[in-house]
Amino acid sequence: MSRGGSDGVRSTLGRTMHVKVDGGINALSSSRDSSQVVVAGRSVFKIFHIEDLGFQERIDLRVGRITLKYSCNDVMWHPHKDELLATGATNGNVIIWDLNKIKGNKMDITFSDHKRTVNKVCFHPSESNLLLSGSQGGSMKCFDLRTEKCEMTFQGGNDSVRDLQFSPYQYFIFAATSDNGNIQLWDYRRKDKFLHQFMAHNGPAFGLDWHPEEKQWLATCGRDRIIKVWRWDERQLHEEYTVFTIASVARVKWRPEKKYHIASCSQVVDQSVCVWDIRRSYMPFAVFEEHNDVVSGILWRQDPHIFLSGGKDSMLYQHVFKDAKRPSARANPVGVSMSIFGDLCHAFTGGKSTVKSSANNYPATRLPFSWRRSTEVPEMFRQYESTLMVHELQETNKYSDQFCEMAKHYQLTGRPFAELCEHNAKVAHGLGAYQVAQTWNMLRLFYSDSRAPSRMYSKPMSSISDTSNKPSDTEKTPDAPMATNHDRPSFSQQPSTTDPTAESTAGGQTDDNDSVISDSELPFNKQRHRSQEGPGDEPREFWEYTEHDDAEDMEEHGYSAGWGGMNENWTLPTEAFQQRQEIIDRPPSPDQTQDRARADSPSSQLVDLDSDVPGTQLLTAPSTNPSVTNQFIDFQFCIKFAPIILEMLEYYADQGDVQTSVSIIVVLGDRIQKEINLDTQEHWFMSYIDLLSRFKLWCIATEIVKLSNHPNVGMLNQQSTTIHTKCNRCNKQLDKVSWACSSGKCTSLTNTCSVCHLPVKGLYAWCQGCSHGGHIEHMKEWLEKNPMCPTGCGHYCEYT
Structure with missing residues (x-):
């Protein structure tokens, strides 16, 4: 004897209760008045009476010699005769059970026409002698209980039939679903071919149910985790509503007296029964979570607030809506x-x-109170x-417009670094992104070569002397030898004229190789002269200083007249550094001067004083390090900019501007990429590529992938982009060639030229009006002479 139980909640509408049976339940069905329920499975076949206090077992139909006939896949109670049941067995038998038999075995009629497992049995809603069944072999058979024979066989295909059901409003129509995802509508008067067939789901379609009130509504479900509601107008099906679930759906059942409510149960993963409002497709209206395993069957009683369910956990439940969980309350x-x-x-x-309750709003009638029915059941x-x-x-200037314009006009490669930064700064400034433009300008200053101006010493050092007091170039004396490139501390190696008249004056023309520089870029002796000018003296520009001034400055600081040699006790000019102590008569050694300048410089923490770096040779005397003259043109402070740039890139990324961060990384290249984490780079690049794809800038996205040095990002261009088309006749995929179908049954040419009737293996030109086309040259030649389509369809085509 099975045991029953309930959750102790009493209500006038019923109570939630359950009973445990002997095995997993595959299907269940109720009698005409919903007072009894039969459960069937591989090891269980029982009938229970539904009482107020619980389920009471009435009959156990598994008696006598147990065979595969008792292993039931589906069961259905006769809609008009309470003594008849029909089951579909796993061995292919369809069995009629008569409960009025006195003997222990209630088996009445056995149909052995199916060769494979029977998945579904269904009685006709009005014709009491017709029984329909569908099997795993893809066939559907109609049995007549009077003749006890199979009257008709319907072959919808080779795929197994999962569910079938007669239409409650159209006498001769029934619908069936199969493993290929199709819905077939049949007229059982014609067994040779179905009326209509429609692709409903991407994968097997497991269940269907006709709406009890809307004559044209049909609900289907499948493995694609979608419940679809179709409207049938006798010609084709139109999709009305779509409900998205979290797992594949095995069964659907419309809720009585509720037009938009439908219940569903999952085939795997989900163990709950969900009631959906088809107008809200992503969240269930109510959820029942009593089962501990997959639910296999749903059955509504006459009351829309009570339904039954059975599952693989061997439990039969009666659910009441007042005990349901409502997900929208927690959303x-x-x-x-x-x-x-x-x-x-x-x-x-x-x-x-506000939902008006109509519990007490009964229509005027003389019928007994227990027979009265409200016009609307309260929810x-x-x-x-x-x-x-x-x-x-x-706003007229949207961020999306600015993003697209920057992506289109940015230049990230193909030009020198300084030119790329300058160009991108102009693009950003023109679009109103002034902060981004300033960032590009700063990058150009940080990483470009800061060469000394050519105007600093435009003449060769051998010519900077007073011609009246110093010997000429042709006069070589032992006391004043000619200076060599290794002896003179040249700031510029650019050749310039030795003619003193070429020196430009205030109002004259400058040399082509010269450029105007600021006071800060003047040599230290020029700056000193300018600072010593009296208040009454007229200030002179840097080009107004004569060779005599240069000679006097060099002699004052220990250089010889011809710059060929150095005084024995030379000193590094103190005007280039901030004085920290009194200068003694004996000048310090070059090493001491370097240490003092290194310690006293305010940017000492930002300057790399490695001996291998050209910038450190500024503090080395020319006589002790002759190679400094060749490296002054590459003079550049090696400031550690990487932390600053990295902080700036993270700032733009946090603001959502990954475009700027990725563009700077691409332009800087190895200067900054090794400082950034690979995961961070991948995240920024993927985000930028995704944004470009959303704006349909696929070419730019491909260029970004190409310029990226990240291995995971670079793989995006290495993935396959092949798209296989299908045959326009048999709908098979074209794997080998795109112009001929390789299927053994079809073997047809897919794209033939309308002029030469040969397959088009290259570019295909087609008319958008009649969809006919062919080779480009053939269509062009034809339409130059004939205005109509070459196929004779009568359409006037035009080649543009």
Whole structure:
């Protein structure tokens, strides 16, 4: 004897209760008045009476010699005769059970026409002697209980039939679903061919159910985790509603007296029974979570607030709506989202809608109170109303426009670094991104070569002397030898004229190789002369200093007249550094001067004083390090800019501007990439590529992938981009060639030229009006002489 139980909740509408049976339940069905329920499975076949206090077992039909005939895949109670049951067995038998038999074995009629497992049996809703069954072999058979024979066989294909059901409103019509995802509508008067066939699901379609009130509505479910509601107009099916679930759906059942409510159970993973409002496709209206294993069957009683369910956990439950869980009560009622174009969408709750209860609003009638029926059944849960507001961005210069223009006009490779930074700065400035433009300018200053100006010493050092007091170039004396390149501390190696008249004056023309420089770029002796000018003296520009001034300055600081040699006690000019102590008569050694300058410089922490770096040779005397003259043109402070650049890139990425971060990484290349984590680089590159793809800038996205040195990002261009087309006749995939079908049954040419009737293996030109086409040259030649389509369809084509 099975045991029953309940959750102790009493209600006038019923109570939640359950009973444990002897095995997993595959199907269940109820009698005409819903007072009894039969459960069937591989090891269970029992009938229970539904009472107020629980389930009471009535009959156990597994008696006598147990065979595969008792292993039931489906069961259905006769809609008009309470003593008849029909089952489909795993061995292919369809069995009729008569409960009025006195003997222990209630088996009455056995049909052995199916060769494989029977998945579904169904009685005709009005014709009591017709029984329909569908099997794993793809065949459907109609049996007549009077003749006890199979009257008709319907072969819809080779795929197994999962579910079938007669239409409650059209006498001769029934629908069936199969493993290929198709829905077939049949007229059982014609067994040779179905009326209509439609692709409903991407994968097997497991169940269907006709709507009890809407004559044209049909609900289907399948492995693609979708419940679809179709409207049939006797010609084709139109998709009305779509419900998305979290797992594949095995069974669906419309809720009585509720037009938009449908119950579903999953085939795997999900162990709950969900009741959906098809107008809200992503969240269930109510959820029942009593089962501990997959639910295999759902059955509504006459009351829309009570239904039965059976599962693989050997449990039979009666569910009451007042005990259900409502996911919408725990869901966040507020949402906000921003589109890529800057539009803002805001959803918020508008409160509860007022649902008038009609429990006491009975129509005037003389029928007994127990027979009265309300016009609208009161609902246990109230629907929530929500409001959706969309705020459109009215600015003319949207961020999306700026993003696209920058992506199109940025140059990230193919030119010198300084030119790339300058060009990108102009692009950003022209689009109003002034901070980004300033960033590009700073990068150009940080990483470009800071060479000394050519105007610093434009003449060769051998010619900077007073011609009246110093010997000429042709006069070589032992006391004043000619200076060599290794002896003179040249700041510029650019050749310039030795003619003193070539020196430009205030109002004259400058040399082509010269450039105007600021006071800070003047040689230290020029700056000193300018600082010593009296208040009454007229200031002189740097080009107004004569060779005599240069000679006097050099002699004062220990250089010989011809710059060929150095005084024995030379000193590094103190004007180039901030004085920290009194200068003694004996000049310090070069090493001491270097240490003092290194310690006293305010940027000592930012300067790399490695001996291998050219910038450190500024503090080395020319006589002790002759190679310094060749390296002054590459003079550059090696400031550690990497931490600053890295902080700036993270700032732009945090602001959502991954475009700037990725563009700078590409332009800087190895200067900064080794300082950034590979995972961070991949995240930035993938985000930027995703944004480019959303704006349909696929060519630019491909260029970014190509310029990236990250291995995971570079693999995006190495993945296969082949798209296989299908044959326009047999719908098979074209794997080998795109112009001929390789299927053994079809072997047809897919794209033939309308002029020469040969396959088009290259570019295919076609008319958008009649869809006929062919080789480009053939179509062009034809339409130059004939205005109509070469196929004779009568369409006037035009080649553009």
